[in-house]
Amino acid sequence: MNRLSRSFAVLALASLVLSGVTAQAKEKNPKHKKNQDLSANPLANVNSKQPDKELFDKAMVAMKKGKYDVARLDLQTMLNTYPDSEYRMRAKLAVGDSWFKEGGTAALTQAESEYKDFITFFPNAPEAAEAQMKVGDIYYQQMEKPDRDWNNAQDAEKEYRTMINMFPDSPLIPRAKQKLRDVQEVLAERETQIGLYYGAKENFPASIARLQTVVDTYPLYSRSDQALLAIGDAYAGEARMVQIAPGINPAVRERLHTLYEDKAAAAYAKVITRYPMAPRVEDARDRLVAMNKPVPEPTDAAVAENDAEQKSERPIRFTDNILGIIKRGPTVVEAAHVGEPSLDDPKRTLAPDITKENIALFNEAANAGKPATAAPVTPTGPNEPPRSDQPSAAPELAAPAGGSGVGVTIVNAPNGNASAPSGTEAAPATGAAADPNALVKPVGPTNEALPPVDKPAEAPDQVNDIKPGTAQQQTAADAAKKKPKANLDEESSSKKKKKKGLGKLNPF
Structure with a gap:
């Protein structure tokens, strides 16, 4: 019995000890509420109990719970009641954030206005x-796929460029540049698809215009090698069309074909020199070899640059294709994550520009080997020496002193008695006797000595022979003279004409 009682006593004591330990373990220390700033504003004071801060914190709590209208009401109350509050700037920005988080076309438009x-x-x-x-994120969220409306993508590109140019020292610049690369990937994909469609329809000028715009504007596009390859194929297609076009001179046809092949080779060569690590480099090499054109070698810098671009691009996975079907926006996983995006939009290449280029190429091929058209020249002056490349005007002859300037002497045939024109003197014969049968003697004076230059006589002094009063008397005498009457017999008048015919019967 003693042993049994002892056992029960030990068990009872053990149960009491276990129950005490369990009760002590269940007891928890009371939690102390931490003082936290719900707005996470660096300007805020954690222990502040100011009314403007209370309203701001209340609005932040409502925004976290999704009560955006309540949050905007509290923020507007704070702005109107405390216009000089230190939370005024953050509250103004929070109003735009409430519209941005609410979503929807109307809410995003209002958010843009607030920002x-x-x-x-x-x-x-x-x-x-x-x-x-x-503001750029607003348009980024509303972007469509490349084959849909592209207005939101254009607006997003514009806003991100504005942000990078206006705030170059902001810590948000890396994120803005990556967003800009994503947007430019979508825009470049759209232009490439349109260019490839025109190329399939053999509308080569329109295809070249679209693809050239992609190459010039978006160098970080993930399929830039494909765009350049398509440009080369378009020029090669134009070269084939020249070969089968009727009515072209064979020489002109051959020169034009060579010009188009040179342009195609330049596009293929750029694929190798600019994107040496791209998947379609081997296709460009094969095309150059088939055209018997030299294959360029890329530089080490170009290889390193393109290798970094290729490694930063993530390939499209199966899940990305599934999400691309479900979601509204485009898939931008292939966009590059290195390199500087284009901040300035150059002039777009248009199809009429390519057509003008084709016309210039045709004229160049047609005029090859022909002499250049001489520019219109102006004739030289009357007394200037003539030039071999310019016509000259007829010279102006000056009359010799003491003569009439005719330069010839007319003689009477056959007796040889010369008679000079009136007002001239006959030139004496010198040297050999003149031919008696000649009608006209040689041009020019026969005498070698020039006549002396006579000084003109001085003009006589003007003498006023009119006596004083004579001019007035003569004027008065002339005024006194009467005008002679006109002789009416000599003048023509209708009254004195004789009537003829039936006019004789008219008494008036």
Whole structure:
């Protein structure tokens, strides 16, 4: 019995000890509420109990719970009640954030307006870059696929470029550049698809225009090698069309074919020199070899640059294709993550420009080997020496002193008695006797000595022979003279004409 009682006593004591330990383990220390700033504003004071901060924190709590209209009401109350609050700038930005998080076309339009107002009122604040970045994000979220409407993509590209140019020192610049690369990937994909479609329809000028725009504007496009290869194929297609076109001179046909092949070879060569690590480099090499054109070698810098671009691009996976079918926006996983995106949009290449280029190539081929057209020249002056490349005007002859300037002497045949024209003197014969049968003597004077130059006589002094009073008397005498009457018999008058015919019967 003693042993049994002892056993029960030990068990009871053990149970009491276990129950005490379990009760102590279940007891928990009371939690102390931490003082946290819900707005996460670096300007805020954690322990502050100011009314403007209370309203701001209340609005932030409502925004986290998805009550955007309540949050906007609290923020507007704070802005109207405390216009000089230190939370004024953050509250103004938070109003735009509430519209941005709410989503929808109307809400995003209102968010853009709020962000633009913030940039206008606080252009030098660090949050201005954040506001401009979110304006670009508004259009980025509304982007369509490359084969759909591209207005939102164009607006997103414009806003991101504005953000990078206006706030180059912002910490958001790397993110803005990556967003810009994504947007430019979508725009380049759209232009490439259109260019390939025109190429399939053999509309080569339109195809070249679209693809050339892609190559010039978006060098970081993941399929730039494909665009350049398509440009070369388009020029090669134009060369084939020249070969089968009727009515072209064979020499002109051959020269034009060579010009188009040179342009195609230049496009293939650029694939090798600019994108040496791209998947379609071997296709470009094969085309150059088939055309008997030299194959260029890329530089080490070009190889390193393109290798970094290729490694930064992520290939499309099966899940990306499935999500691309479901979601609204485009898939931009293939966009490059290195390199500087294009910040300036160059002039677009248009199809009429390519057509003018084709006309210039045809004229160049047609005029090859022909002499250049001489520019119109102006004749030289009357007394200037003539030139071999310019016509000259007829010379102006001056009359010799003491003569009439005719330069010939007319003689009477056959007796040889010369008679000079009136007002001239007959030139004496010198040297050999003149031919008696000649009608006209040689041109020019026969005498070698020039006549002396006579000084003209001085003009006599003017003498006024009119006596005083004579001019007045003569004027008065002339005025006194009467005008002779006109002789009416000599003048023609209708009254004195004789009537003829039936006019004789008319008494009037």
